Amino acid sequence: MTQMTYMEALRDGMRVAMRSDPNVFLAGEDVGAFGGCFGQTKGLYEEFGPKRVVDTPISETAIMGLATGAAAVGLRPIVEIMFVDFMGVCMDELFNNAAKMHYMFGGKITVPLVVRAPCGAGFSAAAQHSQSLDAWFAHIPGIKVVAPATPADAKGLMLAAIRDNNPVIYLEHKGLFGLSGEVPDGDWEVPLGKAEIKRPGRDVTIITWSAMVGKALEAAERLAADGIEAEVLDLRTITPLDVDAILDSVGRTSRAVIVHEEVRTAGFGGEVAAVIADRGFNLLDAPIKRVTAPDTPVPFSPVLEAMFIPQAADITRAVKELF
Amino acid sequence: MTQMTYMEALRDGMRVAMRSDPNVFLAGEDVGAFGGCFGQTKGLYEEFGPKRVVDTPISETAIMGLATGAAAVGLRPIVEIMFVDFMGVCMDELFNNAAKMHYMFGGKITVPLVVRAPCGAGFSAAAQHSQSLDAWFAHIPGIKVVAPATPADAKGLMLAAIRDNNPVIYLEHKGLFGLSGEVPDGDWEVPLGKAEIKRPGRDVTIITWSAMVGKALEAAERLAADGIEAEVLDLRTITPLDVDAILDSVGRTSRAVIVHEEVRTAGFGGEVAAVIADRGFNLLDAPIKRVTAPDTPVPFSPVLEAMFIPQAADITRAVKELF
Amino acid sequence: MKVDSVLLLGMYESMLRIRQFENKAIELFAAQKVPGFVHLYIGEEAIAVGVCACLGDRDYITSTHRGHGHLIAKGGRLDLMMAELYGRASGYCHGKGGSMHIADANLGILGANGIVGAGMPIAGGAAFACRYRDTDAVAVAFFGDGASNRGTFHESLNLASTFKLPAVFVCENNLYGISNRQSHHMNVTDVSDRAGAYGIPGVTVDGNDVVAVYEAASEAVARARRGDGPTLLEYKTWRQRGHFEGDPGTYKDPAEQKAWIARDPLPRLEKQLQDFGFADAAAIRALHDKVDAEIAAAVRFAEESRLPGAGDLLSDVYAA
Amino acid sequence: MKVDSVLLLGMYESMLRIRQFENKAIELFAAQKVPGFVHLYIGEEAIAVGVCACLGDRDYITSTHRGHGHLIAKGGRLDLMMAELYGRASGYCHGKGGSMHIADANLGILGANGIVGAGMPIAGGAAFACRYRDTDAVAVAFFGDGASNRGTFHESLNLASTFKLPAVFVCENNLYGISNRQSHHMNVTDVSDRAGAYGIPGVTVDGNDVVAVYEAASEAVARARRGDGPTLLEYKTWRQRGHFEGDPGTYKDPAEQKAWIARDPLPRLEKQLQDFGFADAAAIRALHDKVDAEIAAAVRFAEESRLPGAGDLLSDVYAA
Numbered sequence A, B: 001m002t003q004m005t006y007m008e009a010l011r012d013g014m015r016v017a018m019r020s021d022p023n024v025f026l027a028g029e030d031v032g033a034f035g036g037c038f039g040q041t042k043g044l045y046e047e048f049g050p051k052r053v054v055d056t057p058i059s060e061t062a063i064m065g066l067a068t069g070a071a072a073v074g075l076r077p078i079v080e081i082m083f084v085d086f087m088g089v090c091m092d093e094l095f096n097n098a099a100k101m102h103y104m105f106g107g108k109i110t111v112p113l114v115v116r117a118p119c120g121a122g123f124s125a126a127a128q129h130s131q132s133l134d135a136w137f138a139h140i141p142g143i144k145v146v147a148p149a150t151p152a153d154a155k156g157l158m159l160a161a162i163r164d165n166n167p168v169i170y171l172e173h174k175g176l177f178g179l180s181g182e183v184p185d186g187d188w189e190v191p192l193g194k195a196e197i198k199r200p201g202r203d204v205t206i207i208t209w210s211a212m213v214g215k216a217l218e219a220a221e222r223l224a225a226d227g228i229e230a231e232v233l234d235l236r237t238i239t240p241l242d243v244d245a246i247l248d249s250v251g252r253t254s255r256a257v258i259v260h261e262e263v264r265t266a267g268f269g270g271e272v273a274a275v276i277a278d279r280g281f282n283l284l285d286a287p288i289k290r291v292t293a294p295d296t297p298v299p300f301s302p303v304l305e306a307m308f309i310p311q312a313a314d315i316t317r318a319v320k321e322l323f
Numbered sequence C, D: 001m002k003v004d005s006v007l008l009l010g011m012y013e014s015m016l017r018i019r020q021f022e023n024k025a026i027e028l029f030a031a032q033k034v035p036g037f038v039h040l041y042i043g044e045e046a047i048a049v050g051v052c053a054c055l056g057d058r059d060y061i062t063s064t065h066r067g068h069g070h071l072i073a074k075g076g077r078l079d080l081m082m083a084e085l086y087g088r089a090s091g092y093c094h095g096k097g098g099s100m101h102i103a104d105a106n107l108g109i110l111g112a113n114g115i116v117g118a119g120m121p122i123a124g125g126a127a128f129a130c131r132y133r134d135t136d137a138v139a140v141a142f143f144g145d146g147a148s149n150r151g152t153f154h155e156s157l158n159l160a161s162t163f164k165l166p167a168v169f170v171c172e173n174n175l176y177g178i179s180n181r182q183s184h185h186m187n188v189t190d191v192s193d194r195a196g197a198y199g200i201p202g203v204t205v206d207g208n209d210v211v212a213v214y215e216a217a218s219e220a221v222a223r224a225r226r227g228d229g230p231t232l233l234e235y236k237t238w239r240q241r242g243h244f245e246g247d248p249g250t251y252k253d254p255a256e257q258k259a260w261i262a263r264d265p266l267p268r269l270e271k272q273l274q275d276f277g278f279a280d281a282a283a284i285r286a287l288h289d290k291v292d293a294e295i296a297a298a299v300r301f302a303e304e305s306r307l308p309g310a311g312d313l314l315s316d317v318y319a320a
C-alpha cells in the first residue's frame, strides 16, 4: 500500500500496464512532454518515449480512429479525450464503429481500447468543460463504462480496463484528481462490473459513483447524527451494472436514493431507478429518490455552479423525505 | 381532414410552415430533386426552389452548423440528418452549441431549428442504420425531442417544432412512413410537451411513443380479449416530458409498463420509470416493467431483427406479469 | 508496363468475380432473397482489384457501404459473403452484419462500413500499428468522392501525414454521392488536389483502367512501405447502377451513362488480355465458367445454411 | 497603403483596449477574482482588430476560447465582459458563460466558444443567412492553427466554397495548439495551403502587422460581399502568454519568445503612428489614459454587481 492521489493512482495503473505489455500505448492531445492538461500523464513520456506516448493533433475523430484501428489489429490503445465534453466530436467513431465492430462482424474482430475522459464540474469551466455524460455511454451496447471514486479504484479499474477486450470508457473526475488514499502496490486490478459498499448501513441505500461518493459519505455522516444509518453503494462500473449488489443492499434497507452529477433527465439514475422499480419493487418501503444536477447546462459563476452540483445537504434532504 | 400517410403528413407540415414563413428553409443530403432517401421531401424542391430546399455535401457537422448559425441570426432551418444513426457525427455541434447557446449566452441568442432524423429498425438496415437514440437527445438540456406515432401527430408536431424557438429533434420512424390516417387540413399544430391517450383503459398504463404505439395498441387489443383493459399513453414529446399525464394515468390504473424500441440500458424508459417510482410510488400496485430492445447493436438478419424489436407479444407478457 | 500475364489474368478473374457476385446480388435482391440495403460496385471493379493486387494478407484495408468489391479483391470468401447477404448463421458475421458490415481479420479486412467516411480513421489506426510493430505492412482506406467532404477525411489524412504513417487513401470518384453530383458537393475538379493540404502526394488516375490503377497504387504502397508516408490516390470512375438497389438513378444523364459503360473496365481488360496474347476467347470463357461455378456454390451454401437463432441475437456483444 | 490616420488610430485604440483588458485579467486571475479558464490573446491583437476594422455591426463573427480580442475588436462592451469574467449577474451572460462564452447578437458576435473548431460551421450558417436575405453582410470565423486540423474546418470550408457563401475564415497561426508545435501537428508550413482543397484563395500574412492584416482582410471581405465566395486567411503570430493562465509555457524556446516579443504588434503600430505623424507621445498617452479609465470602470462595474442567484440557475434554458 502506498498513499497517493487519485491522479497518481490512475497514472500508476497506466504505468503498470505499459510496463507489463508492450502493446499498450497512450495517445491524445498534449499527453506527451506536457503531461496532460491536468498533469495526469506526467512522467510517462519520459519513461516510455515518443513511440508509446503520442501527442496528436486536435482531431478527436482521428484519435478515436487511431485507437479503434490499432485495437482491431491487436494493440491495446489508451486514448485521452481532453474533456469528456469533447466526446460528441468522436461519438460516431465510438458508438457506430468501436462499440459495434465485435457484434456486427460476428465476433471476428475485437477492439480492446480505453478512452480516458476527464469529467465533472467544480472549476468554473462552464458549459462545455464541466459535463458528466455517463448515461450516453451506458446507452451504447458493446462498451463498458467505469467511473472510479477513490485512488485505489482509480488504479485497479484502470488496469482492468486496459486488459479488458472491449472498448472501455474511463471517466476520471477532475474534482477527484487531488484526493489522497491508500493504493495497493504493483499489479492490482479491480474487476469491472463490481460495485462496492463504501459505508454499510441498514436504513437506506445511497447508490452513486464518481465524485458523488464523497458527497454521499458526507451526507451519511450527517444522517448518522440524526439516527439514520445510510449505506453508500459505489457502483464503480456503470455498465455492466452490478444489479445484484443494488438489489442486495436495497433488500436490506428497503429504501433507495440515487445520486449523480449528471443532469437529471435521462441520466443514469433513471436506469438504476428502473431496475429497482422492477426487480426490487417488493423490497421497497418508500419512493425512489434521485438527487442530481438540474436540467441545465453547467453554469460558469461559482455561486451558480455550487447550486448546480448536488451537495451533501441535497442528499440528506432527499433521504429524510423517505422517513 | 384528409387521409394521408405519416410521410405525407410530415411533409405537409413542412410545406405549410414554408408557405407561411419565408425564413423557413430545408437543408440536408439529397433532400432536393431526389426528394430524400425515403422520399420524405418529394415535391418541396419543385415548389420552393433551390434557395429554400438545399442539397448539402456529406458533412453533418457543417449541416448542423448551417442550421445553428442561420437560426442564431433569425432564420428557421429544418435540417435532415439522413439517419438518426449519423447524429454521432454532429453530436458536438448539437449539444455543445445549438442546445447550450441560449443559456450560456444569458438568453442573448435563440436557436430555433428543427433536426429531422429518421429512426428505427425493421428494414434489415443493420447496426448503423436502424437505431433509436431517444435518450441521448433527452439528456441534453436546451433541446426538445418529439417522436410522432400517427400521421396527424407527424404534421402537428412538425409545425409546432418549426415554430418553437429552440432546437427540436424530430424523430420520424422509418417504419411509420407508410402508415395512413386522418390528418387535419391547413395550419394545425400539436403542442409540444403534451402526451395523448391513444386508447383509454383502467387496468394498466402502457407508456410509449413512436412506432411502439402501434405495438402497444395491438397488445391492448389482445389483452382486452383476456379481460385486461390497458390504457395506451403516447408521449409524443419525449422532452419536455408530460409528467402530469403519466401520473394521472397511473393514478387511475395503478400499473405501468413502459415500451420503447431503444436498447434497454439507459434508454428513456428509465427516466419514465424513475419519475413514476418517485412521484407515483404510492399509486402503484405492482412493479414497473419495461419492454425494450435488448442491449445489443441492431442485427441485420430479418429473423434476428424481429427478435430485437419489441413485439406485441412481449408487451402482453409483461403486462400479465403484473396481475 | 509493370504487369505480366499472371498478374493481369489474376486481376481479370478477380474483377469478374466481383461483377458476377453482384450480378447475382441484383437478382437475389429483386427476388427478395437478400434484404436490406445493397450498394453495388458494378463498373468500379478495377479500383479494388488494382489496389488490392499490391497488397498481401498482412496489409489492411477499410471498406465502405459499397464494399463487395473491396472484400472480394482482398480475398474475401464468396460463400461466407453470400451467406451474410442472406442473413444466415454461416455468414461472415453470422447474419448480424449483412452487406454493409463484413470483416475478415485474417485477410486484413477491417470491415465494410455503413458510415460514410468512417473507414479512414480506422485505417489510420491500423497503419499506426503496422509501424508500431516495425513491420512493412500498410493500411489502405477506400472511400468515395462524397466521403472526401467529411471531417474524418481531413483529420485522418492530417494525422497520417504528420505521423508519416504507412497508409494509402484511395478515393473512388464516381462523380456522385447518392444523387449529388461532384460539382455540387465540392468546388475542385480533382479530389487529389486535397493532398496539398497535408503535404503528401496526390494523384488522379483513370479508375476504369486496371493497369493504371495498379501502377499508381504500387507506387503509393511502396512509398508507404518505405516509411515515406501516405498518398492520396483518386480514381475517376462511374457507378453504373443506382446508389443502392431500388434507386433508378434518374439524376444521371443517359448519354453520360452510355459513354461510361463504353469504358466499362471489364471488357476493356478482356480486350487487353486478348491483344497482348495473354488469353484467348476459350481461356476467358473458362474463367467465366470457374467464377460462375463459385458463385453458384456460394448461393447454394447460403441457401442451405440455417437462419440464426435467439442465441445469436445476444452473443458477441462483448468479447470475453 | 489604404489606411488613414483615423483608421490607424482607431485600430491602435482597439488593440490597446484588448491588451489592457487582458493585462487586467492576468492580475484578477492571479488574485482569484476571475475564476475558470482564461486564455489570453496578448500579442495577437492585430488580427482581431485588423479584421474587424473591415466589418460593421451587420456582419457576424464566431470566436474561440481565446476570444476577448475578437469581442472587443467587434465592439463588445468592456463592463459587460468584465462582469462576465467575474461571474456577476450583470455580465453579458448573467454569469453563466464566463470568459469562454460571451456573445452579443446586436453586434453580430455569435459567441466565443470552448470547443476548438466549433465556430467555423456556425459562421457558415450565418453566412448562408446573409445571402438568403440578399444582404451584403458577411460572416467571419476566427480559429487557430490547431483548429485547422479539426474536421469542422474541412466541412465548413468545403460547404462555404461549394455554396459560394460570404464567409471569411481567419486562421490565427500562433504556432501552437497548447503545447503542440505546428510542425508536430501538421505537415504543411502554411495553413493557407489548405485553401486549394476547396478551390478558394488562401493568403498568408504577418499577423503582427495590423496594416497588413487589414489589407488582406479588406480584400477577402470585399470578395465575400461581392458574392465571390470565401477566402482562407492565415495570419502568423505568437501567443506571448501560456495557453491559459497558469501554464508557464515551458515548451517554448525563450529565444523565440524574445524574438516575437520584439515584433509585438502594439509598439510596432505605435511607432508607425509616430513615424507617419498620426500621433505624438502625448496623443498616445491620452489614449492609454482613456483605455485605462474604461478598464477601471469595467472592473468597478463588475465588482459592484450582484452575484447571480438561484433564479438565474434555471432561467434561459429554453427560449419562450
Ligand SMILES: Cc1ncc(C[n+]2csc(CCOP(=O)(O)OP(=O)(O)O)c2C)c(N)n1
Pocket: B029, B058, B060, B082, B086, B089, C065, C066, C114, C115, C116, C117, C143, C144, C145, C146, C147, C148, C174, C176, C177, C178, C239, C243
Ligand atoms: C456519415 C454519413 N452520412 C450520410 C450517409 C448516407 N449515405 C450513404 S452512402 C452516401 C453517398 C456516399 O457517396 P460517396 O462517398 O461518393 O460513395 P459512393 O456511394 O458514391 O460510392 C450517403 C450520403 C452515411 N451512410 N453516413
Ligand SMILES: Cc1ncc(C[n+]2csc(CCOP(=O)(O)OP(=O)(O)O)c2C)c(N)n1
Pocket: A029, A058, A060, A082, A086, A089, D065, D066, D114, D115, D116, D117, D143, D144, D145, D146, D147, D148, D174, D176, D177, D178, D239, D243
Ligand atoms: C474539440 C476540442 N478539442 C480539444 C480542446 C482542448 N483545447 C482547448 S484550446 C486547445 C488548443 C487550440 O489550439 P489553436 O486552435 O491553435 O488555438 P490557440 O489556443 O493557439 O489560440 C485545445 C487542444 C477543445 N477545447 N476542443
Ligand SMILES: [Mg+2]
Pocket: C144, C145, C146, C172, C173, C174, C175, C176, C177, C178
Ligand atoms: Mg461517389
Ligand SMILES: [Mg+2]
Pocket: D144, D145, D146, D172, D173, D174, D175, D176, D177, D178
Ligand atoms: Mg494556436
